[in-house]
Ligand SMILES: C=CC1=C(C)c2cc3[nH]c(cc4nc(cc5[nH]c(cc1n2)c(C)c5CCC(=O)O)C(CCC(=O)O)=C4C)c(C)c3C=C
Ligand SMILES: [Fe+2]
């Protein structure tokens with residue numbers, strides 16, 4: 424990387440000067456380091472202290488978080504993580520995020536440095552950014568793995584990114600990839616994944632719930648476009664699959680706390696459809712680029728149990744995009760477009 428002819432006359436301690444390399448940093452939400460109450464507590468403490476995620480006044484929220492939630496929730500959540508933990512020794516979210524980065528690196532070639540980081544937990548965004556900078560990446564595209572923009576996810580990644588570069592003397596040039604909720608390659612990847620799954624299943628669901636992670640409903644009125652992005656993704660996916668709105672209703676999952684969240688709720692929709700006579704049901708989770716606790720446990724385990732208990736006969740949780748070829752093609756097309764003029 425260092426060009427000796429350029430660096431010959433630099434004073435001691437001067438940073439080496441070399442042509443900037445281009446980098447792509449994939450960022451996902453984050454996950455505990457282990458499926459144990461201690462590791463889950465550390466993860467939840469960081470996640471739930473983020474004002475982008477929980478915006479209650481600190482004087483009210485922190486006593487509740489540290490006094491109640493972090494004493495009660497980690498044991499239950501750790502049990503859920505344990506049930507889905509990969510035998511390779513890490514959470515599915517981290518496993519698939521790494522594989523996405525490795526596959527993208529292979530597609531982009533040696534000229535582009537590809538790395539991955541988590542907004543909460545490890546590997547940290549600040550740490551990977553520093554490592555990329557040290558490896559000579561003077562131009563970095565940051566690509567949050569959230570198809571739909573939300574202040575609680577996308578803006579939070581940006582906050583952490585800006586905080587990290589604030590501590591740097593020689594900052595890289597930065598680009599932020601936009602949300603890709605209506606990107607044709609994204610919709611096509613989702614449709615291809617669903618078709619592949621149905622062919623494997625050997626049965627066709629009568630209905631498919633298109634389930635997104637929820638948010639407090641208040642965020643929508645405050646100007647967060649997330650709800651509209653979800654609606655558009657669902658509409659484009661229905662069009663690609665030839666589904667009616669009745670055959671593929673939208674729903675929102677993972678409610679947290681007593682506030683009103685976006686609806687209808689996924690768990691209630693699963694139960695309602697079973698009671699109304701749907702026998703074969705699938706749930707698709709397009710907002711998650713990788714399978715994680717919210718898909719493998721909340722939908723594939725708890726959702727299935729709820730559906731069968733309410734009279735349903737067959738249930739499937741359609742896998743997330745993960746490291747499917749179409750997902751890698753999507754990441755490649757997003758990266759190439761956003762890197763135009765750089766690499
Ligand atoms: C407290 C409020 C929460 C908001 C707002 C929220 C938004 C949000 N989250 C995701 C994606 C994921 N969330 C995941 C886990 C998770 N989410 C919350 C809370 C909020 N999320 C909690 C407390 C947890 C931890 C699990 C638990 O204790 O129940 C995950 C899974 C991570 C993993 O390791 O598998 C993902 C992914 C989005 C996209 C989003 C807003 C749009
Ligand atoms: Fe969440």
Ligand SMILES: [Fe+2]
Pocket residue numbers: 650651652654
């Ligand atoms: Fe909307």
